[in-house]
Amino acid sequence: MDAAMLKEIGEIVVRMLIIFTAVFTGVGYMTLVERRVSAWMQDRLGPNRVGPQGLLQPLADGLKHLMKEDVTPPGAHRMVFILAPIMVLIPAVLSFAVIPIAGDAINLQDLGLPWDWQIKPFIADVSVGLLILLGLASLEVYGVVLAGWSSGSKYPAMGALRSTAQMISYELALGLAILPVVLTTGSLRLQTIAEAQAGTWFGFVPHWNVFIHPFGFLFLLISIFAENKRLPFDLPEAEPELVAGYHTEYSAMKFVMFYMTEYSAMIANAALMVTLFFGGWQVPGLVLPQPWMFLVQAGAFAAKTFFFLFLFVWVRWTLPRFRYDQLMNLGWKVLLELAFINLLVVAMLVAAGVM
Amino acid sequence: MNEILTPAIDWAMVGPILTLTVTACVVLLVAATPARRGPLPFILTLAGLGAATGSLLALWERSVHQSAFGNMLVMDRAALYMGGIVLFSALLSVLLSRQYLERVPAPAAEYYALLLLAAMGMLVMASSNNLLVIFMGLEIFSVALYVLSGITRDWLRSLEAALKYFLLGAFSTGFILYGMAFIYGATGSLDLLACCRQARDLLAGQGDSGMALVLLLGLALMIAGLAFKVAAVPFHWWVPDVYEGSPTPVTAFMAVGTKGVAFLVLLRLVTTTFGDVLVAQWTMVLAVLALLSMFVGNLVALVQRNIKRMLAFSSVAHAGYLLVAVAAGTDLGTSAMLFYFAAYMLTTLGAFGVASLVAETTEKGDQGYGMERYAGLSRSNPGLALAMSVFMLSLTGVPPLAGFVGKYFIFQAALQRGLEGSRIFLVLSVVGILLSVVSAAYYLRVIVTMYMVNPEGERPRVVTAPDTGFAIAVAALGLFYLGLYPTAVYDMTRSLHTTLQALAALWLG
Amino acid sequence: MPLVSYISLSAVLFVIGVMGVLLKRNVLTIFMSIELMLNAVNVALAAFARHHGGLDGQIFVFFVMAVAAAEAAVGLAIFIAIFRLKQTTDVTEINLMRW
């Protein structure tokens, strides 16, 4: 193995290390954030004993789940039962591979490290990145269906059916909500979409897609809430009706995988919204030398993403749950049509040369 | 971003196809209103079919070689002729459907819309000059027909027909597609014109010699797939069950439309595109298919006690006769096939129309397709019995009906090939004529039952709505017209062969 | 891989699909075998497209996918309708009509 190849592999490994470390830390601490914020909203304290302000709580949780007994119910289909949580986690984590976290590549020497490695701000540069993201999102359904089916029990089966129907239904609106951005940017590559949002209007309004496609963003936001099965659309896991939905029968690490999936999908979707509509890593008007540029951009990206994560939590503890038929009606009879009309209008404006 | 320039569209060329699509959409919109229960969907459907026929006729007078979308759509006279047959059979089938739909549990508006879309798909396939477009047309009407055959969804029999038709239809689609993939692989194009040129080059030893075998494979797979669609033996197993279980007017339309366009595509493939390549191979394949179809169809039909199953096997036999004409590959064969098809359309629609009237509906589905139900029909419904007799006699091939003239043309074409020294065609014509005589046994049994067998108990009068009666009368009178004055239509079909050949010549030019 | 490997692979997949249709008795599995056949066709089309350096084959694959989606929608609807009347997906039990 020659030096060049070693260098290439090293670069990829560092990229993956950076992004996946960030993601998994994020996933861990989101659980804490959710509990603390919910406590705050309900005038409680929340977990604050393990470490300062409860900062070590996620570690303690992880340890606890590792040591729990892993129960497989007697009616379960063993192989699929084990496979399901893996099948749901992998696509959720993989989707981070195409999301760019900063503008230009950074050289490790700039950071004072001895290696002359160029670290790109994304793991994989795919020209159809957006399609891959949508594809991965639709693959997540498999884990859900299989979890429900393999448990060999009624509640998970019902929960899985509901989840699948919900995810399939809202995938359409989600895709249609994104398309206007693709239409005006002319690319499915996420980095290109982020780069296209550089600059400002009148010197202070950033050139973000959210100002061009406000409706698209709104529809995407709603669809993402439904895709993630977050309140107010958490019908598949509505505790009073279905215990815990498709993962009722899961325990220990397998349960953790579902839990991690939920939060990593949340982070991925928040990052997607930021990339598509809020300029991604763009900080308007900022020019800094490397490595500061890279770090600030990555920080800005993280901050924007965190804003949406906070929104998820906020909404969850604020709004009541929909009924299932209302959810389906909203998806098929309202959101889909509106998103389609939005797309049509944007297409006409593009054709007329306005955009 | 560089501009993408969409091609200009010749609206007149897509006129018939567009009319049908738009009408179907309008009917679907009506289906969302309370007017779905009224006569509006029926009237709209008739109007749409009429308008489509009008725009088809308007195209007839334009030049012979008219194409659009870069040769993907070729409205030559063969396409227009077959398109006319499809539209006419859709028209008759709609007329037969209204009364039928009143007594069966099926959503009428959706039924008409799907029927229109099926006809649209058939038009697309008939007028296509590109493997991809052939495939899309095939799928549009196939999917519509899968649904139509199961549209009485409370009847297990109907759903069973839908299931069998769907599974076997999708299966055969796989073969057609694989054949298309190989033809594309060998020639590098989906356009039949380019395929035509490339195939000749390949067979002439230019280009990659390995591709010749691939081309042969592709053609064989496509013929197998199309043989499924035209219900030729040994690809006919789905026919009796699907024909029996589907709603009867759908069966009639399915039998005529699917066969018609599939035969036209077969004709285009073997006589135009691959007209002078691989001739020995495809002639042999088609001849064997024809022989088997005539044998199995006629002999199994002999033992059928159910009129729909009898007609199903008879349609297998007729696919055999039509294949004889296609296999002949001569101008006589082509025109005989096209002429025979007009006669086949009228008899099939008429016979299934009568069958749908005589049957009775019960909770579990249509009953009374048994032969015994025809006993005494001549007394209770003399007109209906007379019409049925005409259809049966035409299917047998008794002069002066159209069926006779059609068979005459077909066996004339086959005999001509036979006398030129091709032994298989001698066999085909002799066997075909003998089997026609055998077929008289089961066709005449219907007539005998109607006129000479006394019914057990009272034979209630069959109520015939005016539109249904009109459709049956048109079919019966049309058979007399074609039988007594065949020249007009036959001359037309003769000229169609010329246009097909001219097209090939133009391409190779 | 050379063209012949791709096409051989496609032939293998196609024959497996055909065998599945002929041998299985569950309508769902039969339909899945048909999907296998379509998939085999797609491999052949994409490989031939690459062989010729044109995109027509790839476009064809795109349409085959659209058709597969349409067929799946209708086919599964038929299965559901049958299952509602007769609780089975076994083709050998769906046999009202015999000759």
Added chain:
Amino acid sequence: MSLDTILASGASIAAIFSALMVVWQRSAVISALFLVLNLGSVAILFLTLGGEFLAAVQVLVYAGAIMVLFLFVIMLLNPAPLKERFASGPVVTGLTFALGVLFFASLMRGVMSLAGAGGTMASVGESYGSTRSVGELLFTAYLYPFELAGVLLLVAMVGAVVLARRQAPGED
């Protein structure tokens, strides 16, 4: 061996294995899972053939939509796994196998003729199979079939609704 060849060979093996398992398994769910694996391997094959858009659509449409629909319906019907692996007895199964081998042999006879010099891959540019190139063709040369695909999907949608809808009382 180049990376492409390794990838393509691996995907081919996975495709054949999963195809066999689709037919071999008794449970419809497991069959469906192997079919998904098959579709994924074919998506990788598309990538090695330069069809990146096709690969993405394969995952998105085939694996992501069609097969999910399959699994959804399987779950809805929840059929018990059939006791017999195949529909017919050993004799008919054996004969069918023989037929399959015959069919395969005749297919391969044609296919093997590609092994010669003619069976090479054309060299293609960077944009081959990209979203833009495929999209441009779809809206120019293939506009007509593209529109037809729309009609086809309409037919399928109407058909699926007509067949699968539960009948409300008093409805026609």
